[in-house]
Amino acid sequence: MSAQEISSGAQKVLDAAQELFAEEGYASVSIAAIADKAQISKANIYHHFDSKDELYCAVLKSACLASAEMITHDTGHNDNYATQLGNFAKSHVLHLTNNPAVSTLVIRGLLEESGNIVSATNDLTANDFDCNFNRLVTLIKAGQEAKQIKPEIQPATIATLMIGANILFMKARNVLDEVPDNEYPLDPEDFANSMIDILLHGVLTEQQEDKLL
Amino acid sequence: MSAQEISSGAQKVLDAAQELFAEEGYASVSIAAIADKAQISKANIYHHFDSKDELYCAVLKSACLASAEMITHDTGHNDNYATQLGNFAKSHVLHLTNNPAVSTLVIRGLLEESGNIVSATNDLTANDFDCNFNRLVTLIKAGQEAKQIKPEIQPATIATLMIGANILFMKARNVLDEVPDNEYPLDPEDFANSMIDILLHGVLTEQQEDKLL
DNA sequence: GGCGCTACTGACCGACCGTTCAGTTTTATT
DNA sequence: AATAAAACTGAACGGTCGGTCAGTAGCGCC
Numbered sequence A, B: 001m002s003a004q005e006i007s008s009g010a011q012k013v014l015d016a017a018q019e020l021f022a023e024e025g026y027a028s029v030s031i032a033a034i035a036d037k038a039q040i041s042k043a044n045i046y047h048h049f050d051s052k053d054e055l056y057c058a059v060l061k062s063a064c065l066a067s068a069e070m071i072t073h074d075t076g077h078n079d080n081y082a083t084q085l086g087n088f089a090k091s092h093v094l095h096l097t098n099n100p101a102v103s104t105l106v107i108r109g110l111l112e113e114s115g116n117i118v119s120a121t122n123d124l125t126a127n128d129f130d131c132n133f134n135r136l137v138t139l140i141k142a143g144q145e146a147k148q149i150k151p152e153i154q155p156a157t158i159a160t161l162m163i164g165a166n167i168l169f170m171k172a173r174n175v176l177d178e179v180p181d182n183e184y185p186l187d188p189e190d191f192a193n194s195m196i197d198i199l200l201h202g203v204l205t206e207q208q209e210d211k212l213l
Numbered sequence C: 001g002g003c004g005c006t007a008c009t010g011a012c013c014g015a016c017c018g019t020t021c022a023g024t025t026t027t028a029t030t
Numbered sequence D: 001a002a003t004a005a006a007a008c009t010g011a012a013c014g015g016t017c018g019g020t021c022a023g024t025a026g027c028g029c030c
Helices: A008-024 A031-038 A042-048 A052-072 A081-098 A100-111 A121-145 A155-176 A188-201 A206-212 B008-024 B031-038 B042-048 B052-072 B081-098 B100-111 B121-145 B155-176 B188-201 B206-212
Strands: none
Touching (some): A008 A042, A052 A081, A052 A100, A081 A188, A100 A121, A121 A155, A155 B100, A155 B155, A155 B188, B008 B031, B008 B052, B031 B042, B052 B100, B081 B100, B100 B155, B121 B155
């Protein structure tokens, strides 16, 4: 196992760069700004990294690595897939809200147009996203095979609902808390619980469901 | 009524700028690049707009205006709120996929950190988003009052699910179509139908629902 | 002490950035 | 035709950008 082959100096650069890139994006952050934040000289950055592109890739790589750790969280050895889906949703939304910098970088890489300014970053974020997304899809499929989840639904559609909602929740909380007269569930866990309840049982009242039959 | 007070020259600039800003973001796009695309001189841009910031604001304003037109689409005079929610979802996802540049600009403005590089843009996108979001919330509330939607669910949570899923669908289609062995619903309308079905009725099988009681 | 290697720095480079300006062409009005 | 305003341009500005380079400081090793 290769331990951290990153010197303390390089790590300072990575930390500063991660924070700045997450806040302002690639193009808006100058090497000088990163050097200032890391309290080293500009030239020293080029001692550790070949170019701004390479530094950004390194930052994104470490972010994806951190993001992938979420995958390892177990949803619980449970034959109740409703519970497992709930655990996944909670774990995911907590990961997003607790690691905003990491999440912002990965999500931006995912959502921004392909053919990005920095080559090879698309593959990084797409691959990381795929891992999380596919794990959820796999979980849903297992639930379908266990006859707990409706078989006619595309697993990917359920996954899109859940992950899309979590991302929007995390990114737009500051905007959405101004929704008039109705308090928005600001606590991530409350949100995840409420969301998973909707996904499992739907929003229609029973009387309305009956009417449709 | 003030007609279009924008000269044809300024409109060429706006069109070019909108496309470039949507593709690459604010900081990555230079005035020279916009001038090239609009086939005019760099200095001429400053005849129509005071600064790059102001140009970006103008682009965003027109994008928000275009985005707000979706609001005017009627969901149908129907006392069946399931149908109305479905119409909204379809209308929304079609708006996103048919106007990718406009949508990208608004979504980026919404999702990127507040305290943006360009002042006053946050208010623009947030306000536009609020309009769409609040309209959906209002629709859901009406459905609750008509006893068709469960009263204990926060309307904003349902809205987050729907809008978040649509955004992720639109932005990540190119990534998600690589989901293994399971074809992803690439048609926006198919996706909206499937999504709304989940939101209305949930994903659990009836036998599983019964078990929970 | 001398050697080699890594970490690090200040000064500098050409390219490009947003912006300005003096001046020219086009257009509308009389 | 004369005039004035609007549309437009080429050249240049100060400044910042990513990146380079020669040189220094620190450190383990012989």
